[in-house]
Amino acid sequence: MLLRKITLEEFGAYRGTQSLDLTTKKNKPIVLIGGLNGCGKTTLLDAIQLALFGPRARCSGRGGKSYETYLRESINRQADPTRGAQIVLEFTVTVDGTEHYYKVVRSWHTSGKTTLKEFVNAFVDEEYGSRAKSGRRVEPELKYSRVLSQEWADHIESLLPLEVASLSFFDGEKIESLADPERAASVIESAIHSLLGVSTVQQLRTDLLALQRRQKLSDEEQHLMDKIRAEEQEQQTADAALENAEQQAAQRNSELGKARRALETLEAAYKQEGGNLFERRVEIEREHAEISARLAEIRSSLIQLAAGPLPLLLMGSHLKELRTQAGRERTAAESHQVLGVLEERDQWLLDMLPAEAKTAVMGKLEVDRAKRAKSAGLKVNLGLSPDTIPQLSALDEALSRDQARAVELLQQAAEAADERVQLERQLAGVPAKSKVEAIQKEREDQLQEVARLEREYESNLNSVDELKRRLAYVSASLQRAHEEFVRTKVKAEEVERIIKYSEKARKTLDQFGDALLKRHISRLEVAMLTSFQTLMRKQGLVTDLRIDTDKFTLTLADTDGDPIDPGRLSAGERQLLAVSLLWGLMKVAGNHLPSVIDTPLGRLDSRHREHLVDRYFPYASDQVLLLSTDEEIDEYLLGRLKKSVANTYTLVHDDTTFTTSVIEGYWWNVGASNVA
Amino acid sequence: MSLENIRLATPSKDRLSRLKRTTGITHWNVLCRWALALSLADASTPLVREVVTDSNVEMSWKTFAGPHGDLYLALLKQRCVADGLEPTDENVSNTLTIHLARGIGYLGAHRKMTAIEGLIGAVATV
Numbered sequence: 001m002l003l004r005k006i007t008l009e010e011f012g013a014y015r016g017t018q019s020l021d022l023t024t025k026k027n028k029p030i031v032l033i034g035g036l037n038g039c040g041k042t043t044l045l046d047a048i049q050l051a052l053f054g055p056r057a058r059c060s061g062r063g064g065k066s067y068e069t070y071l072r073e074s075i076n077r078q079a080d081p082t083r084g085a086q087i088v089l090e091f092t093v094t095v096d097g098t099e100h101y102y103k104v105v106r107s108w109h110t111s112g113k114t115t116l117k118e119f120v121n122a123f124v125d126e127e128y129g130s131r132a133k134s135g136r137r138v139e140p141e142l143k144y145s146r147v148l149s150q151e152w153a154d155h156i157e158s159l160l161p162l163e164v165a166s167l168s169f170f171d172g173e174k175i176e177s178l179a180d181p182e183r184a185a186s187v188i189e190s191a192i193h194s195l196l197g198v199s200t201v202q203q204l205r206t207d208l209l210a211l212q213r214r215q216k217l218s219d220e221e222q223h224l225m226d227k228i229r230a231e232e233q234e235q236q237t238a239d240a241a242l243e244n245a246e247q248q249a250a251q252r253n254s255e256l257g258k259a260r261r262a263l264e265t266l267e268a269a270y271k272q273e274g275g276n277l278f279e280r281r282v283e284i285e286r287e288h289a290e291i292s293a294r295l296a297e298i299r300s301s302l303i304q305l306a307a308g309p310l311p312l313l314l315m316g317s318h319l320k321e322l323r324t325q326a327g328r329e330r331t332a333a334e335s336h337q338v339l340g341v342l343e344e345r346d347q348w349l350l351d352m353l354p355a356e357a358k359t360a361v362m363g364k365l366e367v368d369r370a371k372r373a374k375s376a377g378l379k380v381n382l383g384l385s386p387d388t389i390p391q392l393s394a395l396d397e398a399l400s401r402d403q404a405r406a407v408e409l410l411q412q413a414a415e416a417a418d419e420r421v422q423l424e425r426q427l428a429g430v431p432a433k434s435k436v437e438a439i440q441k442e443r444e445d446q447l448q449e450v451a452r453l454e455r456e457y458e459s460n461l462n463s464v465d466e467l468k469r470r471l472a473y474v475s476a477s478l479q480r481a482h483e484e485f486v487r488t489k490v491k492a493e494e495v496e497r498i499i500k501y502s503e504k505a506r507k508t509l510d511q512f513g514d515a516l517l518k519r520h521i522s523r524l525e526v527a528m529l530t531s532f533q534t535l536m537r538k539q540g541l542v543t544d545l546r547i548d549t550d551k552f553t554l555t556l557a558d559t560d561g562d563p564i565d566p567g568r569l570s571a572g573e574r575q576l577l578a579v580s581l582l583w584g585l586m587k588v589a590g591n592h593l594p595s596v597i598d599t600p601l602g603r604l605d606s607r608h609r610e611h612l613v614d615r616y617f618p619y620a621s622d623q624v625l626l627l628s629t630d631e632e633i634d635e636y637l638l639g640r641l642k643k644s645v646a647n648t649y650t651l652v653h654d655d656t657t658f659t660t661s662v663i664e665g666y667w668w669n670v671g672a673s674n675v676a
Numbered sequence: 677m678s679l680e681n682i683r684l685a686t687p688s689k690d691r692l693s694r695l696k697r698t699t700g701i702t703h704w705n706v707l708c709r710w711a712l713a714l715s716l717a718d719a720s721t722p723l724v725r726e727v728v729t730d731s732n733v734e735m736s737w738k739t740f741a742g743p744h745g746d747l748y749l750a751l752l753k754q755r756c757v758a759d760g761l762e763p764t765d766e767n768v769s770n771t772l773t774i775h776l777a778r779g780i781g782y783l784g785a786h787r788k789m790t791a792i793e794g795l796i797g798a799v800a801t802v
Contacts, residue, residue, distance in 0.1 A: 299700055302792045306699075307706040309744055311713035313799040315751060318716065322750055382753045382763060391746060406800035413793050 035651030084109020099129025528584035711779025
């Protein structure tokens with residue numbers, strides 16, 4: 001960073017517009033600004049800081065006042081407060097390898113008694129570096145940047161941290177305090193952290209942590225996870241249900257097996273108890289019924305037969321008598337009929353006979369007729385009809401026929417009855433119904449039980465199947481969810497990787513930070529010691545310098561290695577120590593910041609002043625703004641310094657108007673601005 | 677002729693009712709024929725000479741005797757004569773009534789006769 005130009009308008013003691021060109025040249029890094037006490041050297045230093053940092057600037061004139069009060073009081077007393085004051089600072093900074101030209105304008109004015117308005121306008125030329133090669137002076141092409149203007153405070157912090165600035169812009173009056181061990185420690189700490197990039201490492205670590213914390217699963221992914229969990233839950237449930245169902249089915253199956261075995265046992269028992277015979281009973285009963293029917297049939301035939309002439313068979317002898325009687329009656333009837341005929345015929349014959357024979361013949365004929373009459377007369381006459389004999393003959397025929405038939409039927413009936421008896425005996429052999437009934441009932445119950453169990457088993461198997469299907473469905477869905485999840489997981493793994501590596505990186509950065517710190521500290525030790533020894537008159541006083549890596553405390557050691565209490569050093573020596581601390585810091589940081597040194601030689605003796613002028617100022621930085629009184633850099637020292645000075649200014653204070661104006665040149669070469 | 681209608685005595689009717697059941701013969705006349713034959717076959721004279729025919733069972737002679745009516749009538753007459761009676765209508769009718777009552781008694785008394793086989797067997801196996 002190089003300061004190019006500062007322009008003050010109505011700021012503090014500076015009346016009107018005062019401008020200082022602060023550009024340095026190669027090998028001429030010093031801009032020497034002379035001024036008596038109270039002329040505004042420190043005000044100039046304050047102006048630079050105020051322009052850059054505004055309210056955060058550590059201005060010497062501010063003290064405990066509020067920023068607004070400070071600004072109000074900083075407006076030149078003779079100027080119009082409503083027009084206000086303004087500081088314009090131009091500088092170049094190398095950003096990303098290119099030199100940028102910045103111009104920051106900070107102005108403020110009051111409006112009314114209490115209100116104060118402040119404006120910051122930033123202009124930038126980002127192409128300045130490419131046009132300003134080979135050290136030629138080129139006019140910058142500045143453009144107003146709204147973004148920079150609005151966020152100047154942030155931007156300047158990235159260009160020049162306040163902590164660093166406070167080290168590079170130091171007031172000689174206060175420099176001595178740096179030699180105090182406590183103060184030195186804090187300065188060293190902040191310097192090392194901000195100036196030497198250790199804070200960057202720390203910032204990096206913090207950023208990594210923030211990055212790490214940003215890596216979270218999105219809502220969608222969370223939703224997916226929830227879904228997977230829910231489906232996993234469901235799968236587990238289905239799994240459990242399936243297991244349960246399968247168990248139930250297995251149990252049912254074993255129960256079924258048991259029931260079937262029980263049925264077998266029962267059937268065996270049933271057979272043993274005559275169960276089969278019992279079943280045959282029906283058949284036997286059927287046969288029995290059949291034979292009974294046949295018997296009944298035979299009987300009905302017998303009954304029919306009984307309705308016939310069979311009863312007459314009982315009366316065989318009477319019928320025989322009847323037949324005889326009938327025969328007799330017929331003969332009698334016949335004889336009766338023949339007798340009359342014979343008498344007529346006998347008469348007719350007698351008439352024809354001669355009388356002699358008549359008597360003899362007549363006698364003979366009468367005998368015959370008496371005989372015949374005798375046969376015609378019956379002791380018993382039943383008055384039977386003449387058909388009786390044929391009727392009896394027919395009856396005999398019918399009776400013999402019916403008798404044969406009756407014998408046959410009786411034979412059949414006897415056989416049937418026998419068979420029936422046989423069947424009845426068999427039926428008696430069939431177990432009592434009640435005895436079998438129990439076991440049969442049991443068997444029937446068992447059969448029903450088996451059927452029931454079979455149905456249940458069936459339904460269990462069905463439910464198992466259904467659950468299997470459901471499980472398959474859930475599994476498939478889970479699978480899909482998993483696949484989806486895998487895609488997310490890749491992202492999640494990426495997140496994890498980021499976290500892992502950022503963790504690792506943070507650790508590395510931590511180590512790196514430590515190593516860097518140690519390295520910087522050791523370099524600072526060397527640089528400080530070298531600077532101190534370069535500046536010190538008593539070369540042998542301090543031979544070693546140590547900085548504690550934890551507390552950043554400064555320890556000096558003498559030739560014997562014994563520590564030296566800084567309190568034993570003189571005020572001048574302490575000032576030198578402070579200067580060498582700053583110089584050392586700048587050396588280690590790479591000399592890229594301007595050093596503004598206010599009242600640098602206050603308490604030093606001539607030898608020390610010579611050392612500073614010869615050995616420090618020309619090498620302190622690429623740009624050194626030296627604010628000095630005529631007593632500090634006097635004519636003799638100016639001569640020694642001249643070859644390194646790029647520009648000289650003198651601040652002249654008019655005691656009557658209490659205003660300061662800038663004049664080119666130093667007291668002994670006023671007007672010769674560019675001393676070659 | 678008084679043989680037009682034949683009426684049974686109440687005890688006879690009761691016995692016949694049972695015999696109808698046991699033998700399976702459903703007609704009164706058939707059983708009565710057997711009863712008459714049985715009684716006529718017994719040569720002894722029936723002890724009971726008077727039978728009160730007071731039941732409601734009544735049949736005609738034709739129904740009673742069937743196709744062999746003449747023979748039955750002849751046999752009855754023959755019995756009357758054998759018993760020393762004139763075979764008048766009255767005597768024949770009386771004889772029929774008495775013998776019917778006795779025959780029915782015989783039918784019921786013989787255990788064998790209570791079944792159809794026994795009844796038939798009584799004539800067929802002779």
